[in-house]
Amino acid sequence: MRVLLAGGGTAGHTSPLLATADALRRLDPSVEITCLGTPRGLENRVVPEAGYPLELIAPVPMPRRPGADLLKVPARLSGAVRETIAVLDRVRPDVVVGYGGYVSVPAYLAARRRGLPLVVHEQNALPGLANRLGARVATRVAVSFPATPLRHAEYVGLPIRRMISQLDRASRRAEARAFFGLDPERPTLLVTGGSQGARRLNGSVSGAARALADAGVQVLHVVGPNGDASPEPTGVPYVVLDFVDRMDLAYAAADLVVCRGGASSVTEAAAVGLPAVFVPLPIGNGEQELNARPVVDAGGGLLVADAALTPEWVASTVPALATDGPRLAAMGSAAAGLIPRDADEKLARIVLECARKAHR
Numbered sequence: 001m002r003v004l005l006a007g008g009g010t011a012g013h014t015s016p017l018l019a020t021a022d023a024l025r026r027l028d029p030s031v032e033i034t035c036l037g038t039p040r041g042l043e044n045r046v047v048p049e050a051g052y053p054l055e056l057i058a059p060v061p062m063p064r065r066p067g068a069d070l071l072k073v074p075a076r077l078s079g080a081v082r083e084t085i086a087v088l089d090r091v092r093p094d095v096v097v098g099y100g101g102y103v104s105v106p107a108y109l110a111a112r113r114r115g116l117p118l119v120v121h122e123q124n125a126l127p128g129l130a131n132r133l134g135a136r137v138a139t140r141v142a143v144s145f146p147a148t149p150l151r152h153a154e155y156v157g158l159p160i161r162r163m164i165s166q167l168d169r170a171s172r173r174a175e176a177r178a179f180f181g182l183d184p185e186r187p188t189l190l191v192t193g194g195s196q197g198a199r200r201l202n203g204s205v206s207g208a209a210r211a212l213a214d215a216g217v218q219v220l221h222v223v224g225p226n227g228d229a230s231p232e233p234t235g236v237p238y239v240v241l242d243f244v245d246r247m248d249l250a251y252a253a254a255d256l257v258v259c260r261g262g263a264s265s266v267t268e269a270a271a272v273g274l275p276a277v278f279v280p281l282p283i284g285n286g287e288q289e290l291n292a293r294p295v296v297d298a299g300g301g302l303l304v305a306d307a308a309l310t311p312e313w314v315a316s317t318v319p320a321l322a323t324d325g326p327r328l329a330a331m332g333s334a335a336a337g338l339i340p341r342d343a344d345e346k347l348a349r350i351v352l353e354c355a356r357k358a359h360r
Contacts, residue, residue, distance in 0.1 A: 006107035007099030008037030019159035023348035084110035125290035157343030176252035190254035207311030215319035261288030275331035300335025
């Protein structure tokens, strides 16, 4: 039995893809998995590192505004579909699974042309263009949030890797803080803008380094591959990293996280019971605020507009929260009760069901 998983670009697409791949192998070790991505995405590193073969096609970005690039889309899409059909004919999958993004529309169209069953998974509460299209031709449609407006949607949750879904933060705290060179006893703030980083988060939190240090709060700050943070030197640890492969240990080290509202960030923080300050990305269709809203409404996090996140806001709010143990414990409990931790296996079972029907 063969499965093709199509998704890439950022961790928002690659993380659930890899979580599904791992679940498929646990449920059926004989399944053959191939991933489909583009040459410019994070998948070029993380998919081979996870041990899965990767096929590449040309990306087909959809311009947000009319212009010359929009006129080029039909030709680019046609070329990418031809490339994808060639991959399908070579790999011969029994089912295609798409996670949205640049690589998925060619995969959806190619699967339809070859008469293959298609499973679509949407990460965000508000779906993007690729998955709105994919849902129209899909055999099954799975979503991460209950109210996601897609046709025939089945709520399964967001697949997250078992190193995170099974994480016991308390039991791993000492190991995690030693791993990052942090003080084992200080309250710890994690800052991450996702796989791409976030300039607003980087500047605002590092600009409040003195206030955080005065409260005894140490910081683990993941700035992203092109990000930067220059905190004022203090006697309290402030660790700046470009990228972290062991996000399970980053979550275990932390008492509080400041992050964006991407589906992976929201789901992972809530699943491990980590209180969060969500700062939704101010572009797009507003999906990041919708992603974070259920956790915030349940008391598991705070929601702050991007423009409102300043060094002054961080200094006046975060130190007091990061040092309030009872409030953090209540927030963590509220968040952890919302998120299904077995979405990876739920989605994998849907994929295997479709593949077995096609294989027969």
